[in-house]
Amino acid sequence: MxxxxxxxxxxxxxxxxxxxxxxxxxxxxxxxxxxxxxxxxxxxxxxxxxxxxxxxxxxxxxxxxxxxxxxxxxxxxxxxxxxxxxxxxxxxxxxxxxxxxxxxxxxxxxxxxxxxxxxxxxxxxxxxxxxxxxxxxxxxxxxxxxxxxxxxxxxxxxxxxxxxxxxxxxxxxxxxxxxxxxxxxxxxxxxxxxxxxxxxxxxxxxxxxxxxxxxxxxxxxxxxxxxxxxxxxxxxxxxxxxxxxxxxxxxxxxxxxxVAEEIPSIRRAIVLAIRDYTRKNGFNGAVLGLSGGIDSSVVLCLAVEALGAENVEAVMMPSRFTSEISLADAKALAANLGVNYRVIPIEPAFQAFLQMLEQEFAGRPWDVTEENIQARCRGVTLMAISNKFGRLVLSTGNKSEMSVGYATLYGDMAGGYAPIKDVMKLKVYALAEHLNAEGEIIPGRVLVRPPSAELAPDQKDEDSLPPYAVLDPILEMYVEQDLSVEEIVAAGFDEAVVRRVVSLVERNEYKRRQAPPGVRITPRAFGRERRYPITNGFRSG
Structure with missing residues (x-):
């Protein structure tokens, strides 16, 4: 034998x-x-x-x-x-x-x-x-x-x-x-x-x-x-x-x-992806904007696991709309992880932009333009740190946001790598709970506060979007399963909500094309396998 x-x-x-x-x-x-x-x-x-x-x-x-x-x-x-x-x-x-x-x-x-x-x-x-x-x-x-x-x-x-x-x-x-x-x-x-x-x-x-x-x-x-x-x-x-x-x-x-269960396997996939993208492309560490919210908190935890706390910098960039709770939670998370933590207020840059554009914007009300300027002040700050110190900027947007364009070009979308780009918002919360399973790292308040971009007074995501418990399943059916409006409505969702969500997805392809690469964890991620024309007259349903 x-x-x-x-x-x-x-x-x-x-x-x-x-x-x-x-x-x-x-x-x-x-x-x-x-x-x-x-x-x-x-x-x-x-x-x-x-x-x-x-x-x-x-x-x-x-x-x-x-x-x-x-x-x-x-x-x-x-x-x-x-x-x-x-x-x-x-x-x-x-x-x-x-x-x-x-x-x-x-x-x-x-x-x-x-x-x-x-x-x-x-x-x-x-x-x-x-x-x-x-x-x-x-x-x-x-x-x-x-x-x-x-x-x-x-x-x-x-x-x-x-x-x-x-x-x-x-x-x-x-x-x-x-x-x-x-x-x-x-x-x-x-x-x-x-x-x-x-x-x-x-x-x-x-x-x-x-x-x-x-x-x-x-x-x-x-x-x-x-x-x-x-x-x-x-x-x-x-x-x-x-x-x-x-x-x-x-x-x-x-x-x-x-075989690992789903959330632990997603965690390990993202950690490996961050580590290899950083190492193989010659960066000496990573930097990200830490807002006190769920997305940046999860990305920071995963980056530390991938690269070590000594190689990760977290920057809180408060504006006039940043709450004391966000400041406290960001500081607590950074301390729990032992990362290099900085606070760089964006108000001076924001004021400079407002003054520069004062005549151009004369007679027009405050709107999303001013919100985007704040996000872009943060993006410029992070990219400057990256250029000066050779650190990779990790953007913190999730798949739900990327799908509907709830993100600012050259602002919170700025960066070299997007670790949770293919992770829906509800799964971001599941990752946070998993990261906290052996002891609280992310402050518990971050997991229960209504999510907000904090770019306007008392702003909440649900002011602009359906609740994530509704939004994520619709996005999964439309983006990942290619179901039509009629099929999604037949699954039990309100037709007006479905049409609004689908319209947002279709209108924001141009943004997704300009987003940094991010690790694929679903069978249908934005990028290689979902290539839609930007200039597109087709409307589902």
Whole structure:
């Protein structure tokens, strides 16, 4: 009876850092061979380049550098089989490929068959589909290769099994959204039900602009049971052991890390996204405007968890409308977290703008214009701190606000990264409760006060918007599920409210286009996967 030890390399890559990615792959391969006694180490989809490389793939020098990186791996690592994802130029066409390497030899190259072109994926823009099944003997075990989308559809895996594969190894760069782990495992279960062959599913981790990858690599046996699962949102290099019994490959059981619930997983996704966006883009920390409200409080907590209190600065920028409660709660939160806290009143800048525009605005009443000027004073202040000290400005707007345009361009929307851009307001409250679960960090008053921008006397969000308990479900149905006005009304919502909300969403696409990137945590975030024209005459319903 043959035993096969497979190392699952769940690593965090940097797109375009080919030298760094190759060094990481080589170090993990040598550890898998020497410390873990693995027979084969499996790396993820496009590991050499990082995923997704987007239009870097259109550069000939980038593709050459990736091939040179694969060559360095081939030359430097021996005594173990390696399965490594890389972009390959072959016969004038570009492929999303995986190479099997052993002792300086490229034993096999498999080319991805199914190229996703939906949601955040745009692979048909770059790659040509492969046609041949990938089958390679590793310690006498017939191992079939597949890459990410190949396992979501009938065809490639079944063809590999017909060619003789008795274990499927699937290389992935599968980004996170809530409930994604269950979706992946269901897709793999379907392939196993059709073939009776176990699967090794290896996924990367890390933040890449709007995307965050959660890992959670796993092994599923031929009965469709997960017998090994690596942790979420952490780098890991672990071995799964298999027995080759006649014509069957049987995985040994191992540690099955439990899947986190929704709110804790969102928290970990955002923390990882902040950390990687800051680190990979060369910022030495983060700065944000702390208002004493729920959104900035949650973002500050997550930023501290990601970067450490010593690397986060919170700036309270009070105006004539800022309440004493907001001042007290912001100060208390900053003290609880131990961050560098500053108070910089915006009244001098606001007065200067009012004086500059006095003649221009003569005879016109106070309105949203003056509210926006206050927000823009804050945005300029934060960007100045960023420029002077090299800190990343974290904007604090949530998905509810971004959806309906309840945010100020060049004001509270100013920044380099928007951590809760894809988090509806009600989920922001749920995150706050989760952060306070082991002891109050965010002052309890922040969770119960009516939310307010505090840009006018006694202002509340509900003066301009429906209650969030009504607004968020409507937005979820319209933005994330693409339901029509009629369908949302049929679900029990007032037609006038629905039409008003939908109108706000449609009118504010121009704002969303100018918002900073933010981590995606839902199946339908603003950005890559929801691309609506700004100039648009269509009205739903």
């Amino acid at each position: 043959t035993r096969l030890r497979v190392a699952l390399a769940q690593l965090n890559y940097l797109v375009g850092d080919i030298d760094g990615n190759v060094a990481k792959i080589i170090a993990a391969a040598e550890r898998a061979r020497d410390a873990l006694q693995a027979d084969v180490a499996v790396f993820t989809e496009l590991a050499v380049s990082g995923y997704p490389p987007e239009d870097l793939l259109l550069r000939a020098d980038f593709i050459r550098a990736c091939r040179d990186g694969l060559e360095r791996i081939r030359r430097q690592v021996g005594g173990i089989d390696l399965i490594v994802g890389f972009p390959e130029r072959h016969d004038g066409r570009l492929y999303n490929s995986a190479a099997v390497l052993r002792d300086g030899e490229i034993r096999l190259i498999y080319r991805k068959h199914c190229l996703p072109n939906y949601g955040v994926f745009d692979e048909k823009r770059y790659f040509h589909p492969g046609q041949e099944p990938g089958l390679c003997l590793i310690r006498g075990v017939p191992v079939g290769l597949s890459i990410c989308e190949d396992i979501w559809h009938p065809g490639p895996v079944e063809a590999s099994v017909r060619a003789g594969s008795r274990l499927i190894v699937n290389l992935n760069a599968s980004p996170f959204h809530v409930r994604k782990i269950a979706e992946r495992e269901a897709a793999v279960h379907a392939r196993i039900a059709a073939t009776g062959v176990p699967v090794v599913y290896v996924n990367q981790i890390g933040g890449q602009d709007e995307l965050v990858f959660d890992g959670a690599s796993f092994v599923m046996d031929r009965e469709g049971r997960v017998v090994r699962r690596l942790p979420e949102f952490e780098e890991a290099l672990e071995v799964a052991e298999f027995r080759w019994e006649g014509e069957r490959v049987v995985p040994e059981g191992g540690l099955v890390t439990p």
